[in-house]
Amino acid sequence: MDNNLRLTGTGKTFGKSLLYTFPMFLITFMFMTGGRPNFSDLASSLALITAFLLVNILYFLMHYTGKTDRYRAVLFIIFALSLSYTLIHNMLEVRRSMSFSQADVLECKIPFCHLVIPMMILPAIFTKSIIFPGSILGGFADISSMVVLWLIATVVLGRGFCSWGCFYGGWDDGFSRIRKKPAIKKIGELWKWMPFAVLLMVALTSAVALLPTYCSWICPFKAVTEFEQIVSVESATKAGIFLSLFGGLVIALPVMTKKRTQCSFLCPMGAVNTLSNKISPFSIKIDKKVCTECMKCVEVCPVYALTPEDIKAGKVSVFCSKCGKCVDSCSKHAINYGIKGIPAGTMKNFSRNLFLFVSFLFMAVFSAGSIISTFQGLLKLIF
Amino acid sequence: MKKIKIIAGICWAFAGLILIIILFPGLTSFSRSVSKLPFMKLNARYTGGEIAKQIVAENCTLNIRKPVFNGFLKERNSGFVQLDWHGTIPELITDSVDYDRDGNKDFIIFVDRKNSKTALDPLNRKVKGVDISTATSYGWAARIGLLK
Numbered sequence: 001m002d003n004n005l006r007l008t009g010t011g012k013t014f015g016k017s018l019l020y021t022f023p024m025f026l027i028t029f030m031f032m033t034g035g036r037p038n039f040s041d042l043a044s045s046l047a048l049i050t051a052f053l054l055v056n057i058l059y060f061l062m063h064y065t066g067k068t069d070r071y072r073a074v075l076f077i078i079f080a081l082s083l084s085y086t087l088i089h090n091m092l093e094v095r096r097s098m099s100f101s102q103a104d105v106l107e108c109k110i111p112f113c114h115l116v117i118p119m120m121i122l123p124a125i126f127t128k129s130i131i132f133p134g135s136i137l138g139g140f141a142d143i144s145s146m147v148v149l150w151l152i153a154t155v156v157l158g159r160g161f162c163s164w165g166c167f168y169g170g171w172d173d174g175f176s177r178i179r180k181k182p183a184i185k186k187i188g189e190l191w192k193w194m195p196f197a198v199l200l201m202v203a204l205t206s207a208v209a210l211l212p213t214y215c216s217w218i219c220p221f222k223a224v225t226e227f228e229q230i231v232s233v234e235s236a237t238k239a240g241i242f243l244s245l246f247g248g249l250v251i252a253l254p255v256m257t258k259k260r261t262q263c264s265f266l267c268p269m270g271a272v273n274t275l276s277n278k279i280s281p282f283s284i285k286i287d288k289k290v291c292t293e294c295m296k297c298v299e300v301c302p303v304y305a306l307t308p309e310d311i312k313a314g315k316v317s318v319f320c321s322k323c324g325k326c327v328d329s330c331s332k333h334a335i336n337y338g339i340k341g342i343p344a345g346t347m348k349n350f351s352r353n354l355f356l357f358v359s360f361l362f363m364a365v366f367s368a369g370s371i372i373s374t375f376q377g378l379l380k381l382i383f
Numbered sequence: 384m385k386k387i388k389i390i391a392g393i394c395w396a397f398a399g400l401i402l403i404i405i406l407f408p409g410l411t412s413f414s415r416s417v418s419k420l421p422f423m424k425l426n427a428r429y430t431g432g433e434i435a436k437q438i439v440a441e442n443c444t445l446n447i448r449k450p451v452f453n454g455f456l457k458e459r460n461s462g463f464v465q466l467d468w469h470g471t472i473p474e475l476i477t478d479s480v481d482y483d484r485d486g487n488k489d490f491i492i493f494v495d496r497k498n499s500k501t502a503l504d505p506l507n508r509k510v511k512g513v514d515i516s517t518a519t520s521y522g523w524a525a526r527i528g529l530l531k
Contacts, residue, residue, distance in 0.1 A: 031407055103519045106465075106526075108429055126455060129426035136425060137418040144414035144423065152406050156399035207455050210428050281395040341392025343385075354396055358403050365407050 017064035020353065024059045024361065028052060031365045032372070043383070047375035054078070054371070055364040062356055068324030068337075072360070073173055076163065079367035080170025082374035084224040087111070089377055090140075091226055099229040108133045111141035111226070114150040114166070116215055118199055118268045119206035131210045149366070157359055158280030159273040160322035162263055162303070164359040165366060168221045172262045173323075176254035176302055183256045192264055192304040192319055195271035202268050214268055220245035260302045263321070270303075270321075277318045282355045284322060285338030287345035288314040297326035297335050314344065322359070327352075427451045431465035431526070435484065442471035443522075450482055452531055463514050463526040472496065472522045482529070483507075494523060501525060 012020065029037075032052055039045040058071040065071075091098055100110060112134040123131045135142045153165045162169050202214040216228075217238055223246035228235045245266070253261035263270050277283070291311065298306045305319035306326060316335075326335050337352040338344060406413075417423060427433075432448040445468050452462035464482040476494035481487060489507040494500075494516060501516035511528035 027404070102515050102517045103524070105429075106431065106515065106517065106524050107519055107521075108425060123426065123455065124422040127426060127453065128422045129424055129453075130422065131426050131429070133425070133429045136423055137414060142414070144418040145410055148410060148413045148417055149406070152402050156402055210426055210453060210455060281392060281399050339392045339396045341388035341390075341395075343389075351396075354400065358396075358400050362403050362406070 012063050012066075014064065017060055020063045021056060021060040024357065024364070025056050027361060028055055028364050028368070032368050043376050043379040044372075046379055047372045050375050051368060051371045055360075055368070059356075059360050059364070062360070063353075067328050068352075068356065069328045072163065072324060072363075073170075073177065075360075075363055075367065077170040077174040078371060079167055079363065080174065082367070082370040083167040085374045085377065086370040087225050089373075097229070098226055100226050101229050105133045108135060109139075110134050112143045112146045113141065113215075113225075114146055115168075115219060115221075115267070115269050116212050117147060117150060118272050119202050119212045119214055122203055122207035123210060126207070127210070131206060132212055132215075153362055153366075154273050154276040155279055157282065157322065157362065158277035159270065159318070159320060160280065160282065160355075160359055161273050161276075162267075162270055163321040163323035164363045166263075166269070167367070167370070169260065169263055171221070171224065172250045172254040172260045173302065175251050176258050176260055178255050179258060182258040184253075185257075187257060187259070187261075187304075189304070189307065194265045195267055195274070198266055199268035199271040217241060218245065218266070220250050220262060220266070222246075223250075258302070259304065260321075264303045264319075273321075274318050277320065281340050282322065282351075282358070283338050283340055284316040284320050284326065285336055285344035285351075286311065286314045286316060287334045287336070289345060290332050291334035292332055294331075296329045296331075300325045300329045322355070427453050431467070431524070435482075438478075443473070444469045445478055447480055447482060450529055452529075458531065460531050461511070462529050462531065464529055466492065466525045466527070467519070467521065468494075468523040469521050476523065480527075482527075490527060492525060492527070494525065496523060503527065 029052065032048060037048065055075060058075050062068055062071045088098055104110060110133045112132060116132050120130050120132060123129060130136065130143060132143060137144045150161070154161045157164055163173075198214070202218070205213040218241065220242055222242040227242065228238060230236050230239055249262040249266055253259070291314070293311055295308055295311060298308055298311060302323060302325060303319055303321050305317050305321065307317070310317055322337070324337070327337060336348045337355045339347070339351045339354065342351060428451055432451040434446045435449040436447040438445040438447070445466060448465040448467070450462055450464045452458040466478070466480065468476060474495070474497050476496065477491065479488040479491045482489050487506070489505075490510045491504040491506065493502040493504075496518065499518070501513050503510070503513050509530045511530060514526040514528045516525040517523070
């Protein structure tokens, strides 16, 4: 390991980093293997070992180098790719198509994802029912499990869910890292309020139509998961919309701006998670005594959570997704992970270690199944 | 006050840590509890509604469900009735249906399963047409559009 990688501020020695990784090592081992590893099948064993080593090496490197976002992004992007791979692979095996049919809808066999949650709140209150053709309990991606996973994660991580838990976020995060410098440098500040407008629109239209309108008409990630069978002008229009949004907001704009534009300008769940940032115990804090106001953090923030005014005021806005990019970019270590109630600039290592453990554990365990399954699939393709 | 804030913050952060650690082992039991909440049931627009009548033939059963007019705050003027055929279904289905149970047939439905063609003969002005007619894992299903 190149010692130059290590930062004097947050990086640790090799032994200390190993010590910090040990609890993660034990817990991920328990969760990935169920405490009883089964090495009877070579492909499954290799996939399990690779996934296990991947998450633990990344976590170790976070401690050893003091860099967060660099290693978080690796697992986050792999999570997004592997979930799409697993889902598409299953659909091709079961349905021989990425599209779902009217029969799948009638039989309520559509996998549920957290993006539906903002749309089901009003109907749940007023009609005492869920407006989604999925399974309430049991089966693949049932509604109850996804609600529990999201609810606990968003209460604990706030909008950190968007950078540590969302299995779609890795797509635009990945594309935003392709170019070294942005081709489009300035996008109006007002656009970051757009997810609230989308949230309001989809919450109301879904309630009136008793249909999850975002999933039905807008969601760009249908391009990498599943979509309605194209059998009419309406379904073809829907396909045109989601493909255009995927091409524009998930690929083109992130590449051009180096920002997560889908997450920042469209996702209604992002808006809900922004509100839960107020509850989360973790936040990003600016130490005004050390900050030189170089604005490097403002430049690199992928979700428009930092403005020069925020830096001058020493505050990070509620839009922050706690990805750690600003923390990594600050040469003065003036911006850090913090815990609410603890003043900026104090207990920095304690706050970072606790946040990393909580958020990385969630991502590692949540992503483990799809990553192992993807590695298995790839190994079977190779051998 | 400052110390209280610090202690409260740390306690809340550790509570978060515990929540995340117990989340995955406890997911099945948490999900089961959530699924028992009063609103955790699928809307009739998705399930097709409750079964109102069952017609049993030789090897095949036709379930006629209750008409669904569900709306957000009040019932809608238009809805549907869902029919499900289970079992060994003939290639050509012809069934007369009295969906409102007033003793009069409301429509006759013809399904050619082989060619995936469905025709409807409405005998009641409230019957609009065929919304959906498709093969399912259990046999065949159709949704007939209705006016209230």
